[in-house]
Amino acid sequence: MAIENSKKNVTFISGDKTYSLGNGHFYVIAGPCSIESEVQFLETARSVVSHGACLLRGGIWKLRSSAQAFQGLGKAAFDIVQKVTSEFHTGLVTEVTDPRQIESLYPMVSLFQVGSRNMHNYALLKELANQDKPVLLKRGLAAYIDEWLKAADYIDTSGRNQVILCERGIRTFETATRNTLDLNAVAFLKKNCPYPVIVDPSHAIGISELVPDISLAAAAVGADGLIVEVHPSPKEALSDGPQALTPVQFSHLMIKLEKVLNALDRKLQKK
Numbered sequence: 001m002a003i004e005n006s007k008k009n010v011t012f013i014s015g016d017k018t019y020s021l022g023n024g025h026f027y028v029i030a031g032p033c034s035i036e037s038e039v040q041f042l043e044t045a046r047s048v049v050s051h052g053a054c055l056l057r058g059g060i061w062k063l064r065s066s067a068q069a070f071q072g073l074g075k076a077a078f079d080i081v082q083k084v085t086s087e088f089h090t091g092l093v094t095e096v097t098d099p100r101q102i103e104s105l106y107p108m109v110s111l112f113q114v115g116s117r118n119m120h121n122y123a124l125l126k127e128l129a130n131q132d133k134p135v136l137l138k139r140g141l142a143a144y145i146d147e148w149l150k151a152a153d154y155i156d157t158s159g160r161n162q163v164i165l166c167e168r169g170i171r172t173f174e175t176a177t178r179n180t181l182d183l184n185a186v187a188f189l190k191k192n193c194p195y196p197v198i199v200d201p202s203h204a205i206g207i208s209e210l211v212p213d214i215s216l217a218a219a220a221v222g223a224d225g226l227i228v229e230v231h232p233s234p235k236e237a238l239s240d241g242p243q244a245l246t247p248v249q250f251s252h253l254m255i256k257l258e259k260v261l262n263a264l265d266r267k268l269q270k271k
């Protein structure tokens with residue numbers, strides 16, 4: 001495995017602020033799995049931003065395993081994004097599922113997300129190499145670390161594009177949890193690869209009440225941040241409700257994270 005470890009911080013703009021992921025501070029990205037309506041996204045954004053999230057997440061186009069599952073609002077979400085991000089002075093990370101979406105998403109995103117199902121979509125990765133916003137690259141459902149780093153190479157061809165790796169749990173023989181969070185990978189990559197590494201505890205474990213515990217573990221092992229799903233009423237969510245934190249659970253998580261990070265001489269980067 002070809003690895004090098006001269007660290008690359010990833011600079012991104014969220015609303016009126018510029019952040020440098022990889023600088024040792026811990027960043028929390030939060031929001032719903034999917035943007036479902038203006039009210040839902042507005043309420044979620046209000047709560048996560050007020051508790052310190054520095055960037056919103058929210059799916060516009062969803063890649064679901066089932067063709068019958070909710071596929072996202074698509075372009076109908078654009079006005080909602082514009083309204084909510086300007087109201088809360090924050091940016092957005094959303095998944096780009098097709099190279100043809102890059103141009104229309106470009107003005108509204110701080111980071112592009114490449115989902116787990118697309119880590120091996122080399123046509124998409126090559127197109128993302130031709131633009132200048134950073135890319136949050138999720139680990140494939142059953143990808144080796146080596147394959148994941150090779151996928152990052154497709155995006156980071158010129159050194160102009162920056163990559164953030166996101167460990168979101170991998171497929172193992174275990175079925176009691178949605179996936180198995182590979183904290184080994186986080187420790188390994190922090191030591192051996194140049195990119196910042198964040199953790200998605202929501203897709204990793206798939207059970208909302210356990211999301212805070214593994215979020216703390218991610219902070220303790222040295223991750224650069226989290227991307228976490230939050231929904232104002234998870235039971236009514238159109239996608240991934242069982243793993244979504246309520247705003248109250250999210251606020252408790254932020255308090256605990258700050259304590260763990262302080263014990264490790266690290267800072268929770270709040271908006």
Ligand code: PEP
Binds near residue numbers: 063115138168
């Ligand atoms: C998501 O972040 O909503 C998502 C679909 O994640 P993943 O690609 O990790 O399954």
Ligand code: MN
Binds near residue numbers: 033034203229239240
């Ligand atoms: Mn989801």
